[in-house]
Structure formats: C-alpha cells, structure tokens
Amino acid sequence: METVLLVLDESGAKGYDNNKEQHQGEFGVMAGFALPESKAEAFVSGLSDIVQSFATDGKLHITDLEPEAQETLRQRLFEYFSECRALWFYEAVYVQGFHEAHGRGKQLVEEALGARRSAVKLSSNPTKESLxxxxxxxxxxxxxxxxMDYIGxxxxxxxxxxxxxAPLLKKFEAQAGQLLNVGQPDRTEVTGFDTEKKEIVRGAIETSVVSGHDALGDFSGITYEIECDDNLxxxxxxxxxxxxxxxxxxxxxxxxxxSLNSPEAIHGHPLQHLVYGAPAGAGSVNVADTIYRHPNSRKESGANDG
Known part of the structure; x- marks a missing residue:
C-alpha cells in the first residue's frame, strides 16, 4: 500500500464559534500539499538546499528574517513547487460566518429542547466548535x-x-474519522435527569446518512495517521x-x-496554476463558502436579487 504525505499548516484566525470577527472579513486558512512518501527524501533534499542559506545554527527562524529575506525565501520555495509540479490545496473560513452559522444551529436546538414535554431534562450546555x-x-x-484522483x-x-x-490533535483525528466513515451510523451518548424519579438517566442517539454519501466515493481502502512535527x-x-x-x-x-475558496479568489497567487480543489464553472460550490459565508455576501446577494 502506498503512503502519501499530507503536509498542513494554518494561518490567521483559529478560535471557537463563540468568537465574533475582530475586524471586517477576518478569516482563517489551512493550506497544504500532497507528496508520495517514495518521493519525500528527494523533495526534502531540495528544500534543504533552499533553506540552508537562511538558517542559523542549523535552524531556520523565519520570523527573525528581514522582510526582504522572507520574500526571497517565499519566491524560492514557490519556484521549487513549480519545478516539482507539487499540487497544493487550501481551505479558508470567515470567523463571522462560522460564528453565525453555529449560532443559528444552537438556537434551533434550544427551541427544540424548550418544546419538549418530557419528564427527562436533557443537558442544554452548548458545545464550542473549533474553527x-x-x-x-x-x-x-x-x-x-x-x-484519490491521482493515486487511488x-x-x-x-x-x-x-x-x-493534545485536545486539538484529538479533534483533528475525530474530523478525519468522521469524513472517512461518512455513511456509517454515528452514535452519541446522552445524559439527562428524570425529574419524576429524581435520577440520572443515560441513553444514546444514533444517526445515519441514508442517501447521497455514495457521491463522495468509497473510502474503505483509506487508512490514516496524524503526526505533529517541526521540519522542512x-x-x-x-x-x-x-x-x-x-x-x-x-x-x-x-x-x-x-468567496474565499474559488478560482477568482486565488487568482494572482504565485502558485495558482498548481492549486487543487477550488470549484470552477457554473453551479460549482464550496461548502465553506456556502455554509460559512460572510454576512456581507448575504446582504449583497439579497440586494442583487431585488
């Protein structure tokens, strides 16, 4: 079985859904690239040749570099990506869109709990979702x-x-498992309090996606691991x-x-010719741009519709 490295890092905002944007249009980004492990040694060797002239004591402290040196390093890395034809991808989400989308969801849950007429009171403590x-x-x-497209x-x-x-790493693992197990039953343990019997009761809620998940593909042959490291x-x-x-x-x-995750948004980036995943064409959509779009885009859409 072939192993593929998915190398990821983030930039910008990364808080929880109870955070509102600190300035208009605040957002977070995670970007990365895919690299077959069989080609990793040669790829890292090339990175080392680029980075060594910027390093001190064998280590690179990029934040200590002068702005001009930082720009030179970026240009050399981008040239190297182009030479290697290294495909890359990214995901960007607005803080305010994330906040409002989860706020609407929590409001619906609260209304549903308020409408219950059962003697068993369920916990209504909302969980915070991580951007x-x-x-x-x-x-x-x-x-x-x-x-899946290039290797299978x-x-x-x-x-x-x-x-x-550790908590964030656990979250990453849960997110990856959730995606790879799409279509499989999801079981959630629930705790409540029976006000008549004056006792704690426990149960479970099991949900399943009954249709539509087949369009995502068959992930039964995919295994994964997540490793944290600080390397080239x-x-x-x-x-x-x-x-x-x-x-x-x-x-x-x-x-x-x-929209942040579109060909128009990434147009002009030095590596736009190697980006993978930005939807193109009429009718193409990105989940983050749809669910977590910024309130400004909704207002403009409403004005245009009128």
Missing part, C-alpha cells in the same frame, strides 16, 4: 480527494502538521499558508465578504 478543526476538515478533505485506493495517508496541543516539510506548508492568507486578505479591501 481550527473546521479548517483541518476542509483541508484534509481536499488532500484526500487529490490523493488503497492508500495510507500520513498527515503532518506543526505541533498542536511543515516549514514549506507554513510559508504556503501564510502566503494564501496574505493573498486572500487583500481581496477584503475591494470586495468585503467575497
């Missing part, structure tokens, strides 16, 4: 699709990210993610709330 986790889900999904199944995905804390591969992903964030941020000056 960082959502970015990972989108990027992992793009990396998975790229791998069976395949083992080895996800490499920079170092994150994650450095390249870091530079890539920061460049995408910088590029998309410039769009906000002219078109606040514009």
């Amino acid at each position: 960082h986790g959502e970015l990972f889900l989108g990027a992992f999904g793009s990396g998975l699709a790229l791998t 199944s069976p395949v083992h995905l080895k996800v490499l990210t920079d170092r994150v804390d 591969l994650t450095l390249a992903a870091d530079v890539l993610a920061n460049s995408v964030h910088h590029h998309l941020k410039q769009i906000q000056d002219n078109t606040p709330g514009a």
